[in-house]
Amino acid sequence: MTMATPAAVEAEIHAIMNDRIEAVQAKDAARLVSHHAADVVAYDLLEPLQYKGAADLRRRAQQWFDGYDGPMAYEIRELVVVPGHGVAFCHGLHHVAGRLKTGQQVDMWWRATQGLRLVGDKWQIVHEHSSLPFDMASGKVSFTLKP
Template sequence: MTATQEHTEEIRRRLGSIAVALRAKDLDALREVYAADVVSFDVEPPLQHVGIEAKLRNWVRVFDTFATVDYELRDLTLTVDDRVAFGHAFGRLSGTLADGTAVPGMWVRGTFGLRRDGDRWVIAHDQVSVPLDVRTGAGITDLEP
């Protein structure tokens, strides 16, 4: 296996660990996935979340909203070299609210920028977006990949 293939597999495992950490509501595990200076363009305001603490606050809001959390990442495509990588995929956050209501979630588009930090890969930038109807400005949340 080439170094690039090894890095690609490591990044796939790293991104896959997000689902495991979310299901366990494990903030410490999520902290390990992101760079300390991560910049995140998430679906929730504000326009950007800068730094690991800001990114983790987004996940705390998810944990406060859901009694159980599930996360899927599919169709992940990566471009990797020795120091940096980028990728894109579709993601869906779903679960059960505290009142027992099942929430099927919606598919969003995700883009990841990663960098090598010592002996591990971390997400330095991520962006999540929802397609929108340009005429109304409303998000279109019923699309399937």
Template sequence: MDNATTALTAEVEIRELIDDKIVAIYNRDEHAILNRYAGNVITFDLAPPLQNNGGLKERLQKWFSGYTGHINQEVANVEVAASGNIAYSHCLMRTWGTSVQGEEQDMWYRVTTCYKNVGGRWLVVHEHLSEPIDMENGKALFNQKP
């Protein structure tokens, strides 16, 4: 397979991974989500601390416990690049649902993800989420849309 075909195949597989993760989050399927992350993944989430080295299962369970019902997601402006066994994607992601306090949550934020192909499977090895903030008051901006 030539480099262009390999890169295109990787892009298709990573886009499927992103879509599968959205379905797994909607279904609260921890196993399906965690199965797509490397054991040594480093993440930069919206919530503290600044950097996470492991502990993904516990953070995922805590996040799920903050919502009642399904957690909905969609992506926009997805870009994927791959070369060899390394790839990255960036996109805008929307997450919405009802909090356990009964409040409707709905926000767009930025996601950059790095992948490594291990044994023929793409795994997330690094993920960075960031939300836009009001630079004057430091509060999250929930009204931003692509």
């Protein structure tokens, strides 16, 4: 078995993240979680404290998509991939914009990190962590920060 070069691993993970961007823009929950391991653990921006398993994460993604009226703009900036032998991680700034079914306009950025493991010849996301900074003085989430 030939070990992939760090550049090849980095390219594979960039391709996964680009596919995830397209999946969000298409509001395709199945496609979004197709890169996750069955036993993924995710820390999302919304409750509960954690999501366990791809099925749980897919339900959460569908709920997210169903809340939007019309298209969702989605992008990832400053994506950094750190390749390893059998494990890797990436982090970047994620952005979503669109109109909720309630009429509220959304235009927000958050931080996200994905941990990946090589299973056979396929990279799978085994852990995902999303977060928003908050103002220590007020305790309020900082929804308006932009890169």
